[in-house]
Amino acid sequence: MSEDRDQMLTQQAGEIARLLSYVALLAVSVSMFLEARTIPTSRFEALGAGAFPMLVHALLSLLLISAIIGAVRRIPTEAYPRFASQVVQWVQARRLVLLMFLCLLVYVTAMPMIGYPIATLVFLLILLVTLSPKTKSAVALSVVLALVFSYGLNWLFAEMFNVFLPRGR
Amino acid sequence: MDAFLLGASEVLSFSTLIMMFFGAIAGIVAAAIPGFTVTMAIVLTLPLTFALPPLQGVSVMLSVYVGGYTGGLISAALLGIPGTPSALATTFDAYPMARKGEPGRALSLGVWASFFGTLISTAVLIVAAPPLAVFAVKLGPWEYFSLIVFALTIVASLVGHSLQRGLISALIGLAIATIGTDPMMGRPRFDMGFDALRAGLPFLVVLIGIYAISQLASEVEDPKSIKTGEKLVKGEIRFNNLSVMREVLMRPINLIRSSMIGVAIGALPGAGGSIANLIAYDQAKRASKTPEDFGTGTPEGVIASESGNSATAGGGLIPMISLGIPGSAVDAILLAALMVHGISIGPRLIMDNPDLVYGMFIAMAVSSLMMLLVCVVSMRAFLRVAEVPKWVIVPTVLVCCIVGTFALNNRVSDLSLLIAIGIFGYAMKALDYPLAPLVLAVILGPIAETNLRRALMTNNDWSLFLTRPVSLIFLVAALLSIAWAIRGFIKNKPSTPQTKDHN
Structure with missing residues (x-):
């Protein structure tokens, strides 16, 4: 029984860590999307050097937003206060x-x-x-x-x- | 015919054969050590092949590849720990067989099944790759772009535990690929003022960082286990090669069915040996008259798993040779090895360098023969390597990764990039993101971007991606692969086993 609980707590900590990774990746992705918009286009082609990165970062941002929404829904609120001590344990183990x-x-x-x-x-x-x-x-x-x-x-x-x-x- | 003879003469030269012999040994040794993957062995072989002619270099890498698929069987059969994920199903029957006092038979069965599996896949490769390449030459940039979209979605849906994270991983790979000068006009992008980023992130540095450094870091996670070593071989091991060979050949349907499953799955981008062995095993069990024997040490199970995983080696080369699309991380490294030698990859490879392609076919067959010879003659000696403790492996292989990375471009700045990517890869692994989609996206990104922009330069109409039949088929297949994966995740009982993403 306590093993199941430990496993559940570890899973919740993993979910929170992933949520933080989604937020960090989203911040990077949005800033790179904005930077890609400043790349000048060429008159020789319909798409400029910034178009493909914009497409990639737009898709990535959408996926990350949906992942953030999903994670926030799944994680119970009582899991957040435990997270800091679980991170310390994780780091110590590694x-x-x-x-x-x-x-x-x-x-x-x-x-x-x-x-x-x-x-x-x-x-x-x-x-x-x-x-x-x-x-x-x-x-x-x-x-x-x-x-x-x-x-x-x-x-x-x-x-x-x-x-x-x-x-x- | 001239090209065939030219390729054969180069592969069958004394110096190439000797190097392939050592390559096969290196592959078997590497895969026999738990935690040391076939991919890592190939990555470490790559810098050593820079000084060789292209065909000789690729032949050596193929021998490591073929040897590696067999080496995973050693710890699978004797310890019950698959040396590589591709040997997972081998543990189901080879390990019980070894525990029942027949370790020699379990190993020999695996070796012979691997040999025949590789031979069958090479035969299919020879028949399938040239016509597919002729067809591929007729494809336009629309079809190529859609093919890459399909390849990435199928990789993202097949590996790991979450489709969402698989797709995120693939898109991160594409984003990494956009760093540096753009592939069409040479305009600088996202270099953040660093000289090291101006030319983009070197693909092989990303690969070594993501696969080797992060894997090695995972190996030292448990401080207790790293300092202990378990004895692998207990008791005497006897090999009765002729009787075992007969035993394998007496099951032709199982052998051919498992090999064909391996070829078909190997040809799918991203799938690879880690899935093939499970499906081949599952099919052999369904077709068997005595399915209850599976899992208790039946030869049928060992033959199905080992011929299935070894046949993916030839299968994976089909899209690489005919389309220029690597099917797995190992194929991507082989492709990069050819690119290092200035050989352009794509459907024209077989037309522009037929001697090289025919040479690769011959090298596959020769590699499997080498593997067989090496295993039959000196299997007992190889069993010792599985005793090498992790505390020796991790630091020494780290140094090999550093040296290999430096040797790529003779640049110290690449080493800092390697460490940064290694830390990033370890974090992704710890957070359960699959790594294979990222690595394949890094190599496919520039090809996708070039084809997308070329398509729209030719005709500014986006609907052509949907109105050209082959392009539409690939896009529909991409959607279907995502829908199929979502269905699998919803049912929480995927029809294809989800696997780890390294070989």
């Missing part, structure tokens, strides 16, 4: 995903400055050691993998495919 994206952002930002091999070595060491079980063999394997995929891959692409990965400044 801390590794957040860490992964954070590491990726730092990695990609640092790569042009310090070069592919060093950036990749550090990125892989941090992520592999964080995700792996805390045993000596796992740490040793992490170091080997980090070396192979940083310096090894850099060498492979340079020597075999003539693709030079960022060298840093």
Whole structure:
């Protein structure tokens, strides 16, 4: 019984999250529709460069409005106050995903400055050691993998495919 | 005939065969690892094929593709976890068979059924693609635009759990495709002052971000499961290849029916192997004299599922070769690989580059043979790969995605785009938006826009979309696909199983 209730609460939280996504997408879509209207038309054709985007964003906005109406009707009012705490729980449960994206952002930002091999070595060491079980063999394997995929891959692409990965400044 | 021989000589050259051999191994290994999809394997293969001639590159990717459809069977049969969604129905009978002490038989049955399924679909591809291309050349921009509308609506209605979100996803894809210079007059649009956006979002960066990065992020959602690994193989596995081959061939009706279902569904844009295996299994069960045996480890079920999903590989190439419309994400990557080499895609492909098309036909057949050889000779070694833990897979494949993206254009700014699209893709996935319609819309968007504007440049009359018969048929089919999906959702019992949207 409590499992059913948990499932229902999760579904309601999902519905609210989707509702917010519809609203955000609608805002973007409407602003892009308005921007598309400012694109000048060509005298060589009936439709200008802005016509197709306007068509797409008009349809998208209509669909999003109908989705918003449907979601608002489905979601019970008592579900909204719970939503903030459910989001916090959801984010906490996915801390590794957040860490992964954070590491990726730092990695990609640092790569042009310090070069592919060093950036990749550090990125892989941090992520592999964080995700792996805390045993000596796992740490040793992490170091080997980090070396192979940083310096090894850099060498492979340079020597075999003539693709030079960022060298840093 | 000359073109056929030219294509054959290129595919059957020693260097291509060796690379295809490794491609088949890579495909099997990739799909055998739960969480690593065939699409991701093909995405990672793509940058490695840039330095190769077009046919050689596509042949290697086809071998990964064919190998991948078979590899999904390994974890399906032994763990009961489909390595790819296309192996879902395989778990129904191959897993009980393996649990009953016949894991070798379950695997061999799957491998042989996959082999024959791919061969049958290749034969249909050879027969169907050229006449369809000849017909497609006669189509005007009205028909092309309507065809793309049909393709997108059918993808949106077939994948995911909600038609509405499927359509929203497709329209987001079309909106992404409008970023950058317009395809007719080269006028800048929506670049927001960023140089990286001026040329538009590179399709492959979108694809890697949406499919690979978001999928990898999903794999680390559960902190407990990522650090543990389960042993795959328990006990001894024996392969009796000749008797199993006879066993498969003794069920010709099931084999041919399932393969034809796979071909037909593969040819529909967006459907693919993840649906084909379920429908083929369902039809085999309905036609069987002993339907009660299904689900308990009957060979009929394994043969139906595996021949059905493998036959979609050839089926998916039919619209890609004859119309230039990719049927699935994997076909879209193959199409992009050809575009990277400067080959124009569309119905003229078979007329302008017949050696390439015939070469692809031959490569399909050779790939299935390679897959069979590799599986028969060294299946036991492959079973080890399913033991590779997620904590190794996720970071190393992430680095491969980064390197692959950089190698596309040698641009660091593409990497920032990749991460942004990866985060966007993960958010969409978490919110239960299907991703396949978005990805296909990104590649079909410029084609749709060009044809719409060309149609209205030729004649300013919108009613031509409804008065030209072929265009009308596609538009009616698009409406019907939406109506059919709405009916399915209302009844809450869709006649076609709704599936995950990655292969």
